[in-house]
Amino acid sequence: MVALDVDGTLVDHDGHMSPAVRSAAQAVVASGHDVMIATGRSLNATLPIIEQIGLERGYAVCCNGGVTLRLDPSLDKGYEIIHKATFDPAPALKALRERLPNAKYALEDEDGNFLSTERFQDASFGVESIGVDFQTMLDATAVRVVVFSSENTSDEFNEAIKHIGLSGVTYSVGWTAWLDIAAEGVTKASALEALRRKLGTDRANTVAVGDGRNDIEMLTWAGRGIAMGQAPDEVLAVADEVTASVLDDGAALVLRGLL
Numbered sequence: 001m002v003a004l005d006v007d008g009t010l011v012d013h014d015g016h017m018s019p020a021v022r023s024a025a026q027a028v029v030a031s032g033h034d035v036m037i038a039t040g041r042s043l044n045a046t047l048p049i050i051e052q053i054g055l056e057r058g059y060a061v062c063c064n065g066g067v068t069l070r071l072d073p074s075l076d077k078g079y080e081i082i083h084k085a086t087f088d089p090a091p092a093l094k095a096l097r098e099r100l101p102n103a104k105y106a107l108e109d110e111d112g113n114f115l116s117t118e119r120f121q122d123a124s125f126g127v128e129s130i131g132v133d134f135q136t137m138l139d140a141t142a143v144r145v146v147v148f149s150s151e152n153t154s155d156e157f158n159e160a161i162k163h164i165g166l167s168g169v170t171y172s173v174g175w176t177a178w179l180d181i182a183a184e185g186v187t188k189a190s191a192l193e194a195l196r197r198k199l200g201t202d203r204a205n206t207v208a209v210g211d212g213r214n215d216i217e218m219l220t221w222a223g224r225g226i227a228m229g230q231a232p233d234e235v236l237a238v239a240d241e242v243t244a245s246v247l248d249d250g251a252a253l254v255l256r257g258l259l
Contacts, residue, residue, distance in 0.1 A: 034059075146179065
């Protein structure tokens with residue numbers, strides 16, 4: 001069972017997948033391993049990656065564990081959603097808005113729509129966001145909440161979150177002042193563990209590759225957790241191994257080693 005992060009792992013920070021990574025991923029998929037995408041991206045931003053690596057059957061984890069897909073070419077869309085973890089975003093949004101009034105907020109609702117303030121848009125959404133007022137976001141049911149600020153650093157975000165003491169949700173801070181929020185207890189690792197049990201795979205036969213703070217639980221969960229070379233120190237600290245950076249096709253090195 002092979003769990004692969006996307007941004008910073010399979011693709012660089014411009015969203016480009018190198019030929020070496022693509023061919024290695026396709027080879028591992030074809031070899032019969034249970035290859036799974038495990039990403040913070042939303043569903044529609046994940047599907048192109050699934051297609052690029054030739055993954056037609058199996059499972060994928062999106063929204064940092066908030067959504068799990070079953071892939072099967074016989075299905076109308078080629079996939080079905082088999083699990084979706086929703087939550088009430090209002091308490092977290094109110095607390096964050098008070099502490100980070102100039103940040104931009106976006107929310108993926110239970111129907112896959114993205115509601116946002118200030119027409120906030122990101123490639124990880126996979127769909128065009130719908131501009132709404134803040135109260136509309138407070139009233140929604142969320143799968144994923146994203147907070148971004150060009151005026152703050154990731155360290156300042158961490159400080160703000162510590163001050164607020166977010167509860168009832170799971171969160172991770174990205175490379176920049178970027179915050180992803182999911183339902184309490186929901187991570188890539190929690191979704192992957194459910195799939196591992198479903199498949200009956202021994203934990204020792206699980207591999208995970210990632211580079212971000214939202215990969216920490218996944219790398220800890222895996223029998224073999226591999227961090228990308230450019231990962232921050234707290235990610236490197238929990239990994240069993242470190243491969244080359246995304247710019248040096250570190251994922252391809254790992255994947256070729258599984259063949």
